[in-house]
Amino acid sequence: MEYSLALQILILLPVLLVPAIVLTKNSPNMREAVSLAGGVVLLCLAIFCYQSLASEQPTQVTWLEILPGLSLSFLIEPYGVLFALVASFLWIVTTLYAIGYMRGHNESNQTRFYACFAIAITGVMGVAMAENLFTLFLFYELLTLSTYPLVTHAGNDKAKTGGRIYLSILLGTSILLLLPAIIITWSLTGTLSFQQGGILSQLDSPVLTSVLLVLFVFGIGKAALMPVHRWLPAAMVAPTPVSALLHAVAVVKAGVFSLLKVCGFIFGGDLLASLDVTQWLLYLAGVTIIISSLIAMRQDNLKARLAYSTVSQLSYITLGALLATSLSLTGGAMHIAMHAFGKITLFFCAGAIYVACHKTQVSELRGLGKQMPVTMVAFFIGSLSIIGLPPAGGTWSKWYLVMSTIDASQWFLLVALMLSSLLNIVYLLSIPVQAFMPVKNNPVQGIKEAPLFSLGAIVVTSLGCIWLFVQPQWLLDLIQQ
Amino acid sequence: MFSHLAILQVVVPLMGAPACFMLGKARLTWLMSLLISVVTCAISIGLLLQVYQQGPISYALGGWQAPWGIEYRIDIINAYMLLIVSAMGALVLLAAKDTALTDIDEHRRPLFYVAYLLCLAGLLGIAATGDAFNVFVFLEISSLSMYCLIALNKDRRALWAAFRYLIVGTIGATFILIGIGYLYMMTGTLNMQDLAQRLPAIADNNAVISAYAFIMVGVGLKLALFPLHYWLPNAYTHAPNLVTAFLAATATKVAVYLVIRFNFFVFSPSWADFIQLGNHVLLILGSVAVLWASWIAIRQTDIKRLLAYSSVAQIGYMVMGIGMSSLLSLQASLLHLFNHALMKGGLFLVLATIALRLGSVDTSQLRGLAQRMPLTFWAFVIGGLSLIGMPATAGFISKWYLVQAAIEQQSWLLVAVVLAGSALAAIYVWKVVEVFWFTDKNTASNTRHLSQPQVPVTMSIAMWLLIIANVYFGIDTRLPVTLSEMGAQLLSGAS
Numbered sequence: 001m002e003y004s005l006a007l008q009i010l011i012l013l014p015v016l017l018v019p020a021i022v023l024t025k026n027s028p029n030m031r032e033a034v035s036l037a038g039g040v041v042l043l044c045l046a047i048f049c050y051q052s053l054a055s056e057q058p059t060q061v062t063w064l065e066i067l068p069g070l071s072l073s074f075l076i077e078p079y080g081v082l083f084a085l086v087a088s089f090l091w092i093v094t095t096l097y098a099i100g101y102m103r104g105h106n107e108s109n110q111t112r113f114y115a116c117f118a119i120a121i122t123g124v125m126g127v128a129m130a131e132n133l134f135t136l137f138l139f140y141e142l143l144t145l146s147t148y149p150l151v152t153h154a155g156n157d158k159a160k161t162g163g164r165i166y167l168s169i170l171l172g173t174s175i176l177l178l179l180p181a182i183i184i185t186w187s188l189t190g191t192l193s194f195q196q197g198g199i200l201s202q203l204d205s206p207v208l209t210s211v212l213l214v215l216f217v218f219g220i221g222k223a224a225l226m227p228v229h230r231w232l233p234a235a236m237v238a239p240t241p242v243s244a245l246l247h248a249v250a251v252v253k254a255g256v257f258s259l260l261k262v263c264g265f266i267f268g269g270d271l272l273a274s275l276d277v278t279q280w281l282l283y284l285a286g287v288t289i290i291i292s293s294l295i296a297m298r299q300d301n302l303k304a305r306l307a308y309s310t311v312s313q314l315s316y317i318t319l320g321a322l323l324a325t326s327l328s329l330t331g332g333a334m335h336i337a338m339h340a341f342g343k344i345t346l347f348f349c350a351g352a353i354y355v356a357c358h359k360t361q362v363s364e365l366r367g368l369g370k371q372m373p374v375t376m377v378a379f380f381i382g383s384l385s386i387i388g389l390p391p392a393g394g395t396w397s398k399w400y401l402v403m404s405t406i407d408a409s410q411w412f413l414l415v416a417l418m419l420s421s422l423l424n425i426v427y428l429l430s431i432p433v434q435a436f437m438p439v440k441n442n443p444v445q446g447i448k449e450a451p452l453f454s455l456g457a458i459v460v461t462s463l464g465c466i467w468l469f470v471q472p473q474w475l476l477d478l479i480q481q
Numbered sequence: 482m483f484s485h486l487a488i489l490q491v492v493v494p495l496m497g498a499p500a501c502f503m504l505g506k507a508r509l510t511w512l513m514s515l516l517i518s519v520v521t522c523a524i525s526i527g528l529l530l531q532v533y534q535q536g537p538i539s540y541a542l543g544g545w546q547a548p549w550g551i552e553y554r555i556d557i558i559n560a561y562m563l564l565i566v567s568a569m570g571a572l573v574l575l576a577a578k579d580t581a582l583t584d585i586d587e588h589r590r591p592l593f594y595v596a597y598l599l600c601l602a603g604l605l606g607i608a609a610t611g612d613a614f615n616v617f618v619f620l621e622i623s624s625l626s627m628y629c630l631i632a633l634n635k636d637r638r639a640l641w642a643a644f645r646y647l648i649v650g651t652i653g654a655t656f657i658l659i660g661i662g663y664l665y666m667m668t669g670t671l672n673m674q675d676l677a678q679r680l681p682a683i684a685d686n687n688a689v690i691s692a693y694a695f696i697m698v699g700v701g702l703k704l705a706l707f708p709l710h711y712w713l714p715n716a717y718t719h720a721p722n723l724v725t726a727f728l729a730a731t732a733t734k735v736a737v738y739l740v741i742r743f744n745f746f747v748f749s750p751s752w753a754d755f756i757q758l759g760n761h762v763l764l765i766l767g768s769v770a771v772l773w774a775s776w777i778a779i780r781q782t783d784i785k786r787l788l789a790y791s792s793v794a795q796i797g798y799m800v801m802g803i804g805m806s807s808l809l810s811l812q813a814s815l816l817h818l819f820n821h822a823l824m825k826g827g828l829f830l831v832l833a834t835i836a837l838r839l840g841s842v843d844t845s846q847l848r849g850l851a852q853r854m855p856l857t858f859w860a861f862v863i864g865g866l867s868l869i870g871m872p873a874t875a876g877f878i879s880k881w882y883l884v885q886a887a888i889e890q891q892s893w894l895l896v897a898v899v900l901a902g903s904a905l906a907a908i909y910v911w912k913v914v915e916v917f918w919f920t921d922k923n924t925a926s927n928t929r930h931l932s933q934p935q936v937p938v939t940m941s942i943a944m945w946l947l948i949i950a951n952v953y954f955g956i957d958t959r960l961p962v963t964l965s966e967m968g969a970q971l972l973s974g975a976s
Binding site: 064066068137142145160164167168172175179187 | 866869870871872873878881884885888889896900901903904907908911915918919920955956957958962
């Protein structure tokens with residue numbers, strides 16, 4: 001098969017699954033089989049694209065020219081492949097998990113759920129493989145819109161409010177900040193292609209480039225840099241599989257991935273280093289890391305705590321992108337994968353606890369380790385990965401990020417990263433530790449582990465965290481290509 | 482035959498109207514008028530091809546040569562306008578099967594088609610003619626039939642809305658007439674091209690300046706340019722649903738065309754300082770319209786009224802493009818003419834479908850619509866996204882050009898206005914989507930029983946054609962972009 005064909009199918013496949021999902025709505029088993037099979041094929045395609053990187057010719061596809069010089073085109077490049085691999089693999093796992101969760105929980109409108117999920121994955125693949133900013137923007141917006149029905153799945157007033165915040169921040173930032181940034185870039189340079197070394201580098205106006213950088217950094221609201229992070233906690237009204245895949249992996253990673261691409265291939269490291277505003281944005285990323293960790297500590301709702309933890313972790317990647325040295329970009333890109341596996345495990349555990357015993361508050365989890373040992377061990381491993389301790393994959397990405405801050409003499413950021421690790425230990429590790437503590441008067445009886453599908457998914461992702469610690473080399477090779 | 486296309490464009494619907502009147506039966510009249518409108522549309526495509534290949538066509542009415550006789554002059558902008566108006570006219574008429582006209586008394590339905598064709602003829606006439614007085618004549622033909630169309634609604638409030646529109650429209654037409662009269666007095670000609678050649682010599686004359694002012698205010702009234710827009714929300718809200726679709730997709734577009742024609746062809750910024758002043762005023766009014774009308778739209782509960790205010794805002798975009806008066810901004814304006822016709826035509830047809838089934842378009846009655854009419858709901862979402870200007874919809878393209886035009890002139894304030902308008906549009910569109918999306922257990926079961934006649938297939942076809950066109954022309958933009966570019970070049974060449 002041609003690489004270019006694989007690339008196109010990779011992007012179109014999930015959306016082509018939608019009719020199949022809708023047609024099989026009367027037989028849930030078929031419907032979920034379609035989703036799963038689609039996920040497996042998608043992963044194979046992503047791996048195939050990964051292999052294409054070894055060939056000499058970069059694989060590029062142009063669909064059509066929307067406006068003169070402005071085309072809808074895709075390119076296989078290392079970062080994108082990394083993102084596509086992570087997202088497609090976790091889509092399979094999440095579908096497995098969702099089967100257990102949605103049935104165990106008797107959710108309504110499941111067909112709509114799987115259909116929108118598939119559309120969102122197309123959005124992710126489009127963002128990952130976008131050759132230029134315009135294509136990226138198109139799929140970025142598709143991702144925002146297709147996840148709205150998922151966020152508001154419950155259909156009650158709380159979902160409505162959450163959905164409003166979600167959409168208004170994500171759409172608002174993209175229309176008011178990101179779109180003008182893109183159009184200004186287009187007017188200034190006449191191109192929107194991602195290029196090595198950036199396309200704005202010949203520009204001779206520090207003020208304008210600074211403004212552009214600010215527009216981009218805040219315009220990509222999905223990266224959840226404070227103060228545009230509010231949508232992420234608001235999106236937690238969604239069913240847990242949605243929070244897991246979309247708000248720990250797909251949507252938020254699409255945000256930081258876009259930021260990586262913009263910083264690395266629109267601005268370029270040299271230009272970023274020469275701008276004063278970069279330093280301020282770096283400080284802001286550091287502040288976001290610490291403050292959201294502090295907020296996370298005070299959350300008793302488990303999903304809210306995880307959401308703020310995600311806000312904090314996303315700023316790790318933002319930080320890596322803004323430093324834009326090869327070390328920091330490597331660390332940032334690695335963290336996309338590492339955090340994805342760690343956080344999705346944690347969300348899966350939160351959902352498993354909810355399905356099994358309808359508990360949502362951290363304070364209620366004491367002593368639960370006896371009833372749900374697998375879940376709690378997985379939670380432990382996931383937490384280790386987020387904190388950045390062996391034997392979990394998060395260690396490596398944190399290693400690179402810390403190295404890059406030392407390399408760039410950014411002492412404040414170094415302190416922020418270290419402090420954040422400590423805070424992570426407090427607010428994440430305390431949960432499994434408390435769960436395994438013996439409780440004197442044990443009121444919880446008759447609680448079993450979550451449905452088998454969900455449990456399987458949890459095991460897979462937590463093993464993934466460990467595997468990424470043992471085998472980080474291919475990831476490094478991929479990123480540094 | 483082909484050399485007479487220019488006049489056939491107007492004569493076919495004009496003669497078709499009385500022919501339809503003779504038929505008397507609603508179904509028959511519909512078929513007849515549909516046939517006529519399709520032929521009209523075909524003629525406009527033929528004209529466009531001719532102009533595209535051979536350049537402007539000049540047709541001397543009755544063989545009397547211009548500038549003495551009446552000249553029909555079709556350049557690329559005329560052809561573009563004719564295509565928009567005739568295509569929208571045919572599509573809305575396709576939807577307007579007699580059984581779809583539930584908001585019109587049964588015995589009046591044949592009259593609807595007659596008035597519709599007359600109105601279409603008038604609008605096409607404005608877009609085809611090269612004679613200033615002829616513009617006035619056709620403006621009156623279209624306006625008078627439009628008042629009738631609005632008043633056809635069973636709802637008594639339509640009478641009041643039509644009457645208000647009549648008063649305002651007549652004042653507007655009178656102003657235009659006075660303006661044209663002044664021009665004739667000063668130059669002795671009514672032919673637009675001839676006017677354009679003679680006016681520069683007397684550019685400083687006060688009568689010419691007053692003529693310009695009269696014409697602009699008059700057209701501004703027809704255009705519903707802020708702050709002259711008060712008639713529009715009422716007229717749109719109370720007109721029969723399909724009339725609203727037709728009105729929104731065509732009438733204001735023709736008025737925008739007139740502004741362009743007078744500002745850049747008959748008068749021109751290159752020789753008249755007052756045009757530059759006029760363009761500044763247009764720019765300011767357009768910007769205010771975008772922000773203010775979008776803001777008002779957010780607070781509406783009747784969806785027709787909401788979209789009506791949205792139209793005022795969208796007209797603001799087009800006027801902004803005219804006001805910036807650069808090549809790029811004029812192109813943006815012309816593009817938005819086309820794209821906005823698609824969006825609003827599509828959205829009002831969606832509303833007409835909903836109203837036909839459920840008998841109301843008030844937000845309180847439509848909760849949970851997404852469950853009851855899922856396809857129609859998605860049609861509304863797509864149309865709405867185009868209105869917001871999401872990428873891969875038509876609305877994005879025009880917004881892209883408009884923002885680029887503003888950046889080109891380094892006016893960041895205008896960039897902010899355009900984008901803020903887009904964000905406000907997102908709010909008012911999403912307000913409706915939210916109502917449709919979330920169910921309310923009380924009303925959801927009640928209104929189901931109200932379900933009225935089946936929606937005619939032709940209506941669904943017309944609606945989906947327009948909605949799909951919104952996506953199609955957001956992806957394959959060659960047709961509107963090429964035509965609007967040629968149009969903008971023509972205008973700036975003339976100025």
